Amino acid sequence: MSDRLLLVDDDASLLKLLAIRLEAEGFAVLTAASAEQALQVLRNHPVDLVLTDLRMEGASGLELFSQVRHFYPGLPVIIMSAQGTIPEAVSATQMGVFEFLTKPVDKTVLLATIRAALTQSGVTHAEVLEDWREHIVTRSPAMQRILNQVRQVAGADVNVLVTGASGSGKELLARALHEADAQRRGPMVAVNCGALPEQLLESELFGHVKGAFTGAVREHPGLFRAAQGGTLFLDEIGDMPLPVQVKLLRALQERRVRPVGSTTSEAVDVRIISATNRDLEREMREGLFREDLYYRLNVVNFHLPPLAERQEDIPLLVNHFLRGTGAHQSGRVTSFAPAAMDVMIHAPWPGNVRQLQNVVQRTAALSTTPVIAEALVREALAVADQYLPSLNQARLQFEHDYLVKVLRLTSGSVAEAALLAQRNRTDFYKLLKRHNIEPERFKADGQEAGGSP
Numbered sequence: 001m002s003d004r005l006l007l008v009d010d011d012a013s014l015l016k017l018l019a020i021r022l023e024a025e026g027f028a029v030l031t032a033a034s035a036e037q038a039l040q041v042l043r044n045h046p047v048d049l050v051l052t053d054l055r056m057e058g059a060s061g062l063e064l065f066s067q068v069r070h071f072y073p074g075l076p077v078i079i080m081s082a083q084g085t086i087p088e089a090v091s092a093t094q095m096g097v098f099e100f101l102t103k104p105v106d107k108t109v110l111l112a113t114i115r116a117a118l119t120q121s122g123v124t125h126a127e128v129l130e131d132w133r134e135h136i137v138t139r140s141p142a143m144q145r146i147l148n149q150v151r152q153v154a155g156a157d158v159n160v161l162v163t164g165a166s167g168s169g170k171e172l173l174a175r176a177l178h179e180a181d182a183q184r185r186g187p188m189v190a191v192n193c194g195a196l197p198e199q200l201l202e203s204e205l206f207g208h209v210k211g212a213f214t215g216a217v218r219e220h221p222g223l224f225r226a227a228q229g230g231t232l233f234l235d236e237i238g239d240m241p242l243p244v245q246v247k248l249l250r251a252l253q254e255r256r257v258r259p260v261g262s263t264t265s266e267a268v269d270v271r272i273i274s275a276t277n278r279d280l281e282r283e284m285r286e287g288l289f290r291e292d293l294y295y296r297l298n299v300v301n302f303h304l305p306p307l308a309e310r311q312e313d314i315p316l317l318v319n320h321f322l323r324g325t326g327a328h329q330s331g332r333v334t335s336f337a338p339a340a341m342d343v344m345i346h347a348p349w350p351g352n353v354r355q356l357q358n359v360v361q362r363t364a365a366l367s368t369t370p371v372i373a374e375a376l377v378r379e380a381l382a383v384a385d386q387y388l389p390s391l392n393q394a395r396l397q398f399e400h401d402y403l404v405k406v407l408r409l410t411s412g413s414v415a416e417a418a419l420l421a422q423r424n425r426t427d428f429y430k431l432l433k434r435h436n437i438e439p440e441r442f443k444a445d446g447q448e449a450g451g452s453p
């Protein structure tokens with residue numbers, strides 16, 4: 001798909017002429033007869049560049065620019081004006097207008113300026129409509145780079161680790177990567193490595209034979225085999241218990257899996273995409289994640305930037321999520337007030353895209369007016385600010401960190417650690433086991449990286 005330009009001019013014939021010229025150069029051109037109309041268009045269409053007249057009925061090109069800078073940071077704006085407005089031009093470029101061109105604009109100069117602006121903003125829409133990435137809404141240069149790399153590695157038989165804060169879109173990216181692999185013959189199968197206890201996770205991944213353990217009433221092929229020829233998505237890989245890590249490593253080395261209770265192994269051909277919001281390097285140092293496995297999984301790493309670092313995506317995402325709500329589809333709610341959008345663009349978003357999605361859904365549902373008000377958004381953000389992990393999650397995280405701390409203090413002596421924690425030793429061992437923490441790791445001498453049970 002070609003780059004999209006938005007042309008704004010209140011002179012209808014000029015607008016048409018310029019649109020035809022630019023279309024002839026291969027650009028997709030949207031037009032607006034006023035600044036107000038331009039903002040309307042921007043709310044509903046992804047645009048790569050705005051080219052606007054300076055003096056227009058209603059708001060001027062400069063006013064349009066300041067709105068654009070506010071709501072769509074990073075979107076380049078070129079302003080055209082009749083001669084004699086150069087002083088204004090100087091202050092405008094200082095404010096961040098990409099370029100000021102004098103009318104009548106020389107075609108070569110115009111094209112060169114447009115190309116320069118597009119290059120500088122890092123936007124290239126050549127791939128926007130490829131199916132595999134159609135669900136990923138973004139115009140951020142950092143995300144574009146990631147998507148370009150995704151396309152490159154999609155066909156290569158390499159394992160990929162997706163990292164990024166909670167709610168930043170890791171699973172969405174994993175699915176896109178799987179879709180982008182034109183050679184794939186199998187499905188993508190996902191498993192949350194933190195959600196299952198060790199034994200269950202193991203038999204989930206590798207399968208089991210009938211009667212392998214109590215409750216194994218029938219044979220289970222396992223997710224590796226279910227993903228044959230496709231992708232196995234290991235979500236929350238940082239939570240995988242060490243013994244399972246050992247078995248996973250072996251399966252990856254041998255490209256074979258042996259179901260629990262079976263004596264024979266079977267060849268598997270799957271790509272592993274894993275994801276985590278944990279700092280795996282730290283986990284490795286603490287002995288909670290195997291280094292050898294890490295290097296097997298992390299052949300290519302995609303790190304998703306937090307939403308607050310890609311503000312230019314926020315208006316696009318807001319409108320994308322808004323269109324998905326019942327309130328919008330029924331026509332009850334049409335849009336966000338500019339001030340409301342402003343608040344969202346500058347919010348810190350600790351919960352990233354998922355949190356943004358919640359705020360949009362919540363405000364759309366609660367709005368009593370077609371245009372969602374700023375106050376409602378502020379309210380939703382305040383609720384979201386107190387946005388907490390579940391008590392269980394928080395407790396587990398605390399417990400884990402506490403255990404690590406106390407073992408560090410005592411250089412891995414369980415007896416001393418238990419004393420400090422005021423627990424009896426049996427209890428303390430149980431806690432360590434629950435968190436898959438091996439006290440040996442904290443012994444002062446060997447920082448051994450093994451971990452096989």
Ligand SMILES: Nc1ncnc2c1ncn2[C@@H]1O[C@H](COP(=O)(O)OP(=O)(O)OP(=O)(O)O)[C@@H](O)[C@H]1O
Pocket residue numbers: 135136137138164165166167168169170171172173277317320353354357
């Ligand atoms: N760029 C995007 N465009 C559209 N939707 C997105 C985008 N990024 C994330 N989302 C949506 O936001 C939600 C959270 O994304 P996802 O589940 O992929 O995040 P995650 O990083 O896996 O989160 P967690 O760490 O909590 O598992 C999903 O509903 C997803 O569809």
Ligand SMILES: [Mg+2]
Pocket residue numbers: 170171235275
């Ligand atoms: Mg996820």
